[in-house]
Amino acid sequence: MHFDGTDSYVATDDLTMAVNAAITLERPLLVKGEPGTGKTELARQVAQSLGLPMIEWNIKSTTRAQQGLYEYDAVSRLRDSQLGDERVHDVANYIRKGKLWQAFDADEKVVLLIDEVDKADIEFPNDLLQELDRMEFHVYETGETVRARQRPIVIITSNNEKELPDAFLRRCFFHYIKFPDHDTLRRIVEVHHPGIKPALLTTALTQFYELREQPGLKKKPSTSEVLDWLKLLLAEDMDPEDLKREGASALPKLHGALLKNEQDVHLFERLAFMARRGR
Template sequence: MKFQGTEQYVATPELQMAVNACITLQRPLLIKGEPGTGKTMLAEQLAEALGLRLIQWHVKSTTKAHQGLYEYDAVSRLRDSQLGDDRVHDIKNYINKGKLWEAFESEEQVVLLIDEVDKADIEFPNDLLQELDKMEFFVYETQETIKAVKRPIVIITSNNEKELPDAFLRRCFFHYISFPDKDTMLRIIDVHYPDIQQNLVQQALEVFFDLREVRGLKKKPSTSELIDWLKLLMADQMSLEMLQNRDASKAIPPLHGALVKNEQDVSLLEKLAFMHRRQTR
């Protein structure tokens, strides 16, 4: 099983090597990178390329590690006991399986995505050490051990919002998705818009990478935002002419709402444009 990217996903040789290394080592692959660089899509495309089912666990700030294993619904059991429901005699009726349990009990190998692990509490990764390492966990309510039938391919993503524990990092194969260079970006654009005008792409990329180089920008535009911006530019017949004949003193590009996502950055670009006009008078 070797991953080489797909028609919908451009994987660099370094990323391909990382994915295949994690499969060989049977270790979770920890993927970091800027938001919008395709971390989540990697798991989706990996599953498609290998013909495996994808199980996704999207982590939130309130997510607890045990929710990935199972949850015991004691409230429902108490209510059913008061109503005289026969289901109450089997505690398994009140065990809600989590995503790890679902992946472990699968007869076929699956791809398990633990998405944005750094959103949760700092203890969240540590609470999954044993389960991800041994591929098993114990259910106290039923006194049974759940072991993985087929070891899943585990992809864990992080946006670097907080540091992850060393003990957790030791159990992972790590890869950082660097922001694509212009050549890689051209390949990505070609995947999404194979019929796009190349002169529009060249002009748009020049504006896009210039914008990312602006010092002090709070949020640099990402790959996914570039794709959205190009879609708008293609829909606007005047966009190519606007890009080709743009005033260098105007730091804000046309349809900038697809690229610049907060008022601080808009204000910064307006100040830079004002300063440029004063210097060129």
């Protein structure tokens, strides 16, 4: 199996190399990067490119590793026993398969996405070490051992909000998705907005990178946000002249697609005010 990117996802050479290395080593691929740089979408595109089903496990702050294996619904079993339901005699009726079990139980190889692993408790990654290493786990209530029929391709994403344990990192192939340079971002834009006028794109991307590079910015706009911004510019039928700003510190048109908190908006408003006073 070899991943080369897809028509709808621009993958750099180092990213495709990382995906293929993880597949060859049969290790989870840990992908880090700024929010909005395409980490989650990478898993979907790997599945599409290789023609494999995908199972997605979205991690929340309350998610426990056990939920990825299975959950035993003791409350339902107790209720059914009180009602005299015959199902209570088979504990398997009250075992709910988690995403890892689904991936292990699949008849064919699948892509398993564990999305935003750093949202969970710090012990969460360590609690999955053995299962991801051995590709098996024990179900204590039924006494069975679940083993992967086909070793899944595991892609784990992180927004770098928490440090991950060393023992977990040792078992992964790691890749950091850098923010795309001008040429790569142009290619990404062309995929999502084919035929965009070169002059408009040049002006828009110049403003976008100026915005990202502004010192003091709390949240830099991401790839997904510049795509939304360009979609709005195209919907409003704007041209390069419409994007002209009153000095480099002024806010760009439709800046709400790029700046997502009041601190950053106020920063540019203050810079614009100071620029006007300095004339």
